[in-house]
Amino acid sequence: MNIENSEWRTGYISIVGRPNVGKSTLMNHLIGTKLSITSRRVQTTRHRIHGILTRRMTQFVFVDTPGFQRVHLNALNRSLNRSVIQTLQDIDLVLWVIEALKYTHADDEILKLLPKNVPVLLIINKIDKISNKSRLLPFIYDLSHKFEFAGIIPVSAASDIQLDTVLNDIETYLPLREPVFESDCITDRSERFLAAEIIREKIFRSLGDEVPYSTFVEIVSFEEIGNLRHIHATITVERSGQKAMLIGEKGTRLKQIGTEARLDMEKLFGGKVHLNLWVKIKGGWADSDRALKSLGFES
Ligand SMILES: Nc1nc2c(ncn2[C@@H]2O[C@H](COP(=O)(O)OP(=O)(O)OP(=O)(O)O)[C@@H](O)[C@H]2O)c(=O)[nH]1
Ligand SMILES: [Mg+2]
Structure with missing residues (x-):
């Protein structure tokens, strides 16, 4: 099939962020299957894992990554950080996940790593925890000046709030390309x-x-x-x-x-x-x- 005439969109979307912001929860809820493990503990994810969603004529290949670590740089953490940096190469879009009203130094470290040549969507997660949603407005305003984001979307991954908007927004950035995986495939892992x-x-x-x-x-x-x-x-x-x-x-x-x-x-x-x-x-x-x-x- 002539790729240029293909109506398929397929792309790699890397999910990055400091530990515990809800990256794995987000991936699981976006693909509709609990694939990547999650817990209250920081550094739950240790290996990159692909979560694949094929919807209509689009194949989303999400890459869940370990939370980027600044402290305790032992061999394990160095290895996890390298995994995050590698994941930022050869991808079509980045989802940078932060937690609503909790922007920290660790988030700033990730900001420095964001690629300039790939669109970055900022995902503000856990909005279900914020009772007065108007408090989000100045938070979003401040963040919008930190980087040229392709978009900023407040969500609750755990409660499936605004996740369709995330998928629709991602879709517009994915290149015209034939799918890489079978349509019923949900992961690259055994x-x-x-x-x-x-x-x-x-x-x-x-x-x-x-x-x-x-x-x-x-x-x-x-x-x-x-x-x-x-x-x-x-x-x-x-x-x-x-x-x-x-x-x-x-x-x-x-x-x-x-x-x-x-x-x-x-x-x-x-x-x-x-x-x-x-x-x-x-x-x-x-x-x-x-x-x-x-x-x-x-x-
Ligand atoms: N209230 C609330 N909690 C959430 C939400 N999303 C994730 N969590 C919780 O946040 C904690 C961390 O979630 P994970 O998905 O494991 O976070 P992670 O960013 O993948 O963490 P690491 O893999 O350790 O970097 C878990 O206890 C989740 O249940 C959300 O939208 N709302
Ligand atoms: Mg995780």
């Missing part, structure tokens, strides 16, 4: 990867700040027999105290994490899941570049 992410989300949500950032989940085996997936995963922590905390009294916490993860997987994969979880101990990888590489992080 079920194996998504399974590990779902387990990590349940750990974060169950343990909050008590769980160290170095905790990681590995899928040891993933077997699909008919419509039943047998998944065996290990959770690696740094110390025995953390292991005990994760397992909980008489194994109750691990059981709860496993049940919640399994239910989410069944919903996302559309079939029954049999999940086996084990907890292991390993030392000091968060500060080692080599260990990060062995775990598949880019550096």
Whole structure:
């Protein structure tokens, strides 16, 4: 097919912002599937993940990124930041997400990274938390002078407010191009990867700040027999105290994490899941570049 005559629009849209502003929630709600994990904790997202939406004659390929970090620049955070910077290349549009009435120094750091040659839409998220919406006007006015935005859209990702406007606005900036993915495809990531992410989300949500950032989940085996997936995963922590905390009294916490993860997987994969979880101990990888590489992080 002659691309120039194609009526399709297809483009890569990178979602950037400081930790915890709701980037992953926004992506999930834009594509209509809970794909990228979310939690109250900063730095929930650690890997770039594509969320794909094909609507009428448009294919949106969203790229969710880790929150950009200014502090605690250990090997893990440096790797996460590099991932954000790389994501700002070869894309068609940027969604810069900030939180309503909460503009911080960390947001300013991202402002400096915004590309000049690609349209940037500013998304002001969590407006559901603001009871007096007129307070948003001076906030928006100040922001409009910081950068030449293609547009500024106040939204609530979690409550699906104004998300259609976001999609319609993005659409006008996407180039005429044939779709890259099949129309029913929602991500570039494997079920194996998504399974590990779902387990990590349940750990974060169950343990909050008590769980160290170095905790990681590995899928040891993933077997699909008919419509039943047998998944065996290990959770690696740094110390025995953390292991005990994760397992909980008489194994109750691990059981709860496993049940919640399994239910989410069944919903996302559309079939029954049999999940086996084990907890292991390993030392000091968060500060080692080599260990990060062995775990598949880019550096
Ligand atoms: N009230 C409200 N909360 C929201 C909204 N969007 C996201 N949140 C909450 O904000 C927290 C962070 O959301 P995430 O989507 O994980 O944020 P993130 O920017 O991806 O965070 P990192 O991956 O850690 O950088 C979660 O507790 C979400 O439920 C919203 O529109 N309104
Ligand atoms: Mg995230």
